[in-house]
Amino acid sequence: MGPLAAEDHLPLDFLEVAPENWIGVGGRYGREFRALAERFPIVLHGLSLDIGGPDALDVDLVRAVGELMREIRVPLYSEHLTYCAAQGHLYDLLPLPFTEEAVRHVAARVRQVQDILGAPIALENASYYAQPHRAMSEAEFIGAVIAESGCDLLLDVNNIYVNSINHGYDPQAFLRSLPLDRVRYIHIAGHYDEAEDLKVDTHGADVIDPVWSLLAEAYSLVGPLPTLLERDFNIPPLAQLLGEVAQVRALQAEAVTPLERRA
Template sequence: MRNFSVDGAGFGLRRSMMGENLETGAVDFLEVAPENWIGVGGRYGRWFREYTERFPFLLHGLSLSIGAPEPLDMELVGAIKKFIQQHNIRGYSEHLSYCSDHGHLYDLLPIPFTQEAVMYVSERIRMVQDALGERIAMENVSYYAAPGQEMSELAFLTAVLQEADCDLLLDVNNIYVNSINHRYDPLEFLSALPTERIRYAHIAGHYDEAEDLKVDTHGAAVIDPVWELLERAYEIHGVVPTLLERDFNIPPIATLLEEVGRIKTIQASQQVEENYALNRR
């Protein structure tokens, strides 16, 4: 039995939701980007403190830029560590990508899938883990080009997880998007991931640019093939805490909670199947 720092289903908390009456029990946990909240005071700071006292929280970073050529921003890492302590945060994750090169690039860019990059990125992940005093989770990201590719996305991801000895934030929508854009079998990819390293999962909507080009936007409802892939993820790896992401075109809270409720329904169904299988042994 794996121990997770949070349980059930949650969603990403955004400032535009301030003032919403989110009842305890409606969601099991919440997630924010630390860069959007570190140092925030006033009514937003009070509102955030109220929520961190009522709900378990996770952090999902935006600007660590783990694959960038420039030195790590250890000042940011220190601020994140303090923020984790201040708000009793249950865990920190980041993107397996980079977003800076002597200045912020405002996009998540792909790290070359090479052995040299595996070693470089893994060393930087270990530095962050040592500074924080805890393991972090790296997210499998969507990407639209693979410069200098010497290995597959799957081989690169699993090599980094092993070499850095870190956890995985499993983004189900990114697997779906990448499987269409780069023409691979999403179930083969999903099945090959190391179960023991999965800390939690993300699910989100995307934009259909064309039949063979999907863009990860977090700006739409989750589509049925992605829901089905989440079900298969649970079948393969067991039920893991799962978070709904929505970054723009944010609907009313009630609509978001319907999608969170669908996550809970899928989780409960899979747990029933797991319990039935255990009882038959």
């Protein structure tokens, strides 16, 4: 389990794990994982639910996720507003068409998942690099899925920034157009600069200043909600990661919510 398993007093409020990596895991790794779950609250962030895909929903996966949630007392399961399978897993998170038909398709599948789990899930606004079809804006699509399904929003701030560069929109205006009253928690991460007008969401670099600024703007709109720092590779020493966690805390402490601004 790496350095987390060896540290007794880490300044962390919660951890996020992919349930696919831990369902059915026993032995030493399973024991260490469950020991971490005793020390820190854990949320589950899935990678393979394929909530927007054409294949039948993987009900066995959803039931296994529910069992893991009950076993280690997980308060929330989130996934990506994407698809990742078509006659088998594609091992990538691919963009959906922004259409009414896609809204109905995704919302029905979300409701099925929520019925099995007995609780709302959260969907993450995803990064994407090409758009298959657009009959409504991205923000309208996200809002329609959430309204029709009754799910919550996992707000990924870095994805907004990456998409704003790749697709040429104002990230703050996009942020304000989302159903912010449904945000459950927030993601922050780094990305790769492929070119001046092409950013790739990698979770493999430090968070940059414009993304920190957008996170501060998000806090001003929704308050200092729980925020996860994502780092999947090129992982630096733990002290450096905890420095970014401290920056998240500092922005949360400085957050001025709309209610405070009116006072």
